[in-house]
Amino acid sequence: MKRECLECGKEVFGRIDKKFCNDYCRNAYNNKVNPESKNLIRNINNRLRKNYKILDSYKLTNGKTKTTRTRLMNKGFDFDYVTNLYTTKKGTTYYFLYDLGYLPLDNDFYMIVKRE
Numbered sequence: 001m002k003r004e005c006l007e008c009g010k011e012v013f014g015r016i017d018k019k020f021c022n023d024y025c026r027n028a029y030n031n032k033v034n035p036e037s038k039n040l041i042r043n044i045n046n047r048l049r050k051n052y053k054i055l056d057s058y059k060l061t062n063g064k065t066k067t068t069r070t071r072l073m074n075k076g077f078d079f080d081y082v083t084n085l086y087t088t089k090k091g092t093t094y095y096f097l098y099d100l101g102y103l104p105l106d107n108d109f110y111m112i113v114k115r116e
Helices: 023-033 037-056 069-074
Strands: 064-068 084-087 093-097 100-104 109-114
Touching: 037 093, 037 100, 064 069, 069 109
Parallel strands: none
Antiparallel strands: 064 109, 084 093, 093 100, 100 109
């Protein structure tokens, strides 16, 4: 049975479940199927990933360390993007990116923590 590329219509050779003749056609097809509306999700995920990498770049001692807001911002940290909040019984709110989080302290200091 002859199979055709879903993007360009050329004949597809190889595995029986192969749908595209090459990577260019596969990417072009998927870009059409996943239009601009998906860019919002991609951009948010990229921002979360960047924030996580910034927090992960700090060496933690006993699961925590301190830094300043300026240092975080100089590395490109965006305080608008977190994955979840954790509020302690005392009312202290930690901002988390997956398993790494930060706690705002006095004088623009932040404590970076890792959840076990």
